Amino acid sequence: MIRILKQIFRTGIVSEPVPPVADPEIERIGVQLEAAIRQRFRRSMTIRQVDAGSCNACELEIHAMNNAFYNCERYGIQFTASPRFADMLLVTGPVSHNMEIALRRTYAATPPPKIVVAVGDCGCMGGVFGESYASHGAIHNVIPVNVTIPGCPPTPTALLQGILRAIGQ
Amino acid sequence: MIRLKNLVMNVLGPDAREDDNIAPSTVMSLVVPRKRFAEATRALKKEYALLAAEWAADETPFGRGYAVFACFRREQEYLVIKTEVPATDPTFPSLTKKFAAAFRFERQIESLMGLTPVGNPDPRPWIKHEDWPADAWPLRKSFDARKRLPRVAGEYAWIRAEGDGIYEIPVGPVHAGIIEPGHFRFQAMGEAVVNLEERLGYVHKGIEKRFESLAWEEGARLAARVSGDTTVAHSLAYARAVEAMTGTIIPDRAHWLRALFLERERIANHLGDLGAICNDVAFAILLYHFHRLKESFVRTNMKLFGHRFLMDRVVPGGVTVDIDAAGIQTILEELDPLTREFERLVKIYDDNSSLEDRVRETGILRPETARDLGMVGIVARASGLNLDCRIHHPFPPYDRIAVNVPVLISGDAHARAWIRVEEVRESIRIIRELLKDMPGGRISAPLAPVLPDRSGFAAVEGWRGEIITWVQSGPKGEINRCMVRDPSSLNWLGLEQCIHGNIVPDFPLCNKSFNQSYSGNDL
Numbered sequence A: 001m002i003r004i005l006k007q008i009f010r011t012g013i014v015s016e017p018v019p020p021v022a023d024p025e026i027e028r029i030g031v032q033l034e035a036a037i038r039q040r041f042r043r044s045m046t047i048r049q050v051d052a053g054s055c056n057a058c059e060l061e062i063h064a065m066n067n068a069f070y071n072c073e074r075y076g077i078q079f080t081a082s083p084r085f086a087d088m089l090l091v092t093g094p095v096s097h098n099m100e101i102a103l104r105r106t107y108a109a110t111p112p113p114k115i116v117v118a119v120g121d122c123g124c125m126g127g128v129f130g131e132s133y134a135s136h137g138a139i140h141n142v143i144p145v146n147v148t149i150p151g152c153p154p155t156p157t158a159l160l161q162g163i164l165r166a167i168g169q
Numbered sequence B: 001m002i003r004l005k006n007l008v009m010n011v012l013g014p015d016a017r018e019d020d021n022i023a024p025s026t027v028m029s030l031v032v033p034r035k036r037f038a039e040a041t042r043a044l045k046k047e048y049a050l051l052a053a054e055w056a057a058d059e060t061p062f063g064r065g066y067a068v069f070a071c072f073r074r075e076q077e078y079l080v081i082k083t084e085v086p087a088t089d090p091t092f093p094s095l096t097k098k099f100a101a102a103f104r105f106e107r108q109i110e111s112l113m114g115l116t117p118v119g120n121p122d123p124r125p126w127i128k129h130e131d132w133p134a135d136a137w138p139l140r141k142s143f144d145a146r147k148r149l150p151r152v153a154g155e156y157a158w159i160r161a162e163g164d165g166i167y168e169i170p171v172g173p174v175h176a177g178i179i180e181p182g183h184f185r186f187q188a189m190g191e192a193v194v195n196l197e198e199r200l201g202y203v204h205k206g207i208e209k210r211f212e213s214l215a216w217e218e219g220a221r222l223a224a225r226v227s228g229d230t231t232v233a234h235s236l237a238y239a240r241a242v243e244a245m246t247g248t249i250i251p252d253r254a255h256w257l258r259a260l261f262l263e264r265e266r267i268a269n270h271l272g273d274l275g276a277i278c279n280d281v282a283f284a285i286l287l288y289h290f291h292r293l294k295e296s297f298v299r300t301n302m303k304l305f306g307h308r309f310l311m312d313r314v315v316p317g318g319v320t321v322d323i324d325a326a327g328i329q330t331i332l333e334e335l336d337p338l339t340r341e342f343e344r345l346v347k348i349y350d351d352n353s354s355l356e357d358r359v360r361e362t363g364i365l366r367p368e369t370a371r372d373l374g375m376v377g378i379v380a381r382a383s384g385l386n387l388d389c390r391i392h393h394p395f396p397p398y399d400r401i402a403v404n405v406p407v408l409i410s411g412d413a414h415a416r417a418w419i420r421v422e423e424v425r426e427s428i429r430i431i432r433e434l435l436k437d438m439p440g441g442r443i444s445a446p447l448a449p450v451l452p453d454r455s456g457f458a459a460v461e462g463w464r465g466e467i468i469t470w471v472q473s474g475p476k477g478e479i480n481r482c483m484v485r486d487p488s489s490l491n492w493l494g495l496e497q498c499i500h501g502n503i504v505p506d507f508p509l510c511n512k513s514f515n516q517s518y519s520g521n522d523l
């Protein structure tokens, strides 16, 4: 136990502010983020992540958003296990043929406002996998998308900024 | 010890001949008649060789039919056995009776290439879901990959368990949490799991087919995305297979940098997994601390090499990014605090009896089972199998740098976690050694021209375990086939077997201790 306590005190708080971005528009939204979540989502915004066919590196970065450096929970962002509680779907991958139906069902099970964020080059336009018998390509080919976050994979910072953009819309 | 090739030749005599299409430097390969295919492999089974992969290729562009390949491994040796299958009678003898792991490989061959394994007890499709048209065989050259698949009616025949009090729990494909999709079906009695059946294929993106429409250089980008968490090792396996096929020699410095990237990938993933395993036994503090170490580590990747996971840094011919003296210094300065902090966390893990209570004797995969199923990598080494291609099939620079891998025999979740602990230590040591005498010179060489109808083979030890990539050039030197075998294709079988008798709530822990790739399996 003493070791655990020592570890906690030795480490302190490592969370960093989201670095300012070049685009003043996003910066403005960044400042308003907490206010927006407070106002529009009663202090907490809940995300359901759906892997619709990714290579799994996008998932690694979404995970990283939860680590102590980015600590996305401090903004009121939470991940949920069920689409029925979700305000936002964070969707990765080109939509594989074998995931298409599951993705449509998840979308149908999500209550309004149903904000959909397409993550990664694959989610935005199909990426290296493109469109084929097995891949339907971009997320917007299957369900409506509000905001896209390009990158392969997008960094946790880019993800946070993209989510802020989606909330600000 | 008799070489694998000779074992087969002794049984088959002049019926077995050496395959002269494969570059001899990469792997030994024999061609045998179809009717003696199973017989040839029986000789290998008797001498304790394990099946590492089985796949098919469409060779009609060469005016031949199809071909089925089975790759065996024993100690330092790999042997590929090829048999030709006429297009008029697309069947081949199943190896499932001798090698359990063959059953899924063969289901996949049948599903995607349309060749029927005669004698395989499980005719259900694999990767190909039941709503695909039965005659959609995407790996055949005649299949038009650009067309959408129509959906047909169909139902998957699950394995059932019956009896009083047995009930079924279906899970997935969309899971709770941020992980890849797959479907698990449990039959349970009270809390105890009677059977678990996996059904994967949800993230099948047609990777193998897509390779065939790309140039060799573009293929490298796709190989890097077979399984994103293993991007370095998959890029390396692809690069080595292409280099083997073309006979390209790459500079030593490139070898050293590749190993540096490979070990960094191993450390990053092991740190992530250790955190996740602790989290699944409700010990969240270690999750946050291990992930803090991982984050700092991948930031160094970004700073020095321009990508947090080192994607696209390994390409056929070498690597795309070099390191200078300041970079080496940065890494050395990172390793000391990493070691210190890591050891502190390991001590907390080791000291905690509530944690120990959950991870020990949970999800035991017995050594016999691990052997029978042909497990690889961490899973194999936690169940008593001493397998690591950095040692047994060393690719440079591992032929000059010693690797000491731990092997444990308890086969439980703890063993799989502890192998990771030891491997982090070992990889830190290897990185120091790599940096100590890194050869100078160039970091890449031009790829030698690709001749028609050649193949190349590579086996690489990624952080999960052995990856096998086999490439074949077509009549114009283009990609005719690129077969990728992620460790997950084998190790998923182990997860099903380790769960019997465990309680349902321990499944997430067992699954995490395996942490196999869905994308690498489904392709």
Ligand code: SF4
Residues within 6 Å of the ligand: A053, A054, A055, A056, A057, A058, A092, A093, A094, A119, A120, A121, A122, A123, A127, A128, A151, A152, A153, A154, B225, B228
């Ligand atoms: S965008 Fe890149 S990292 Fe994300 S799923 Fe696609 S290939 Fe993988």
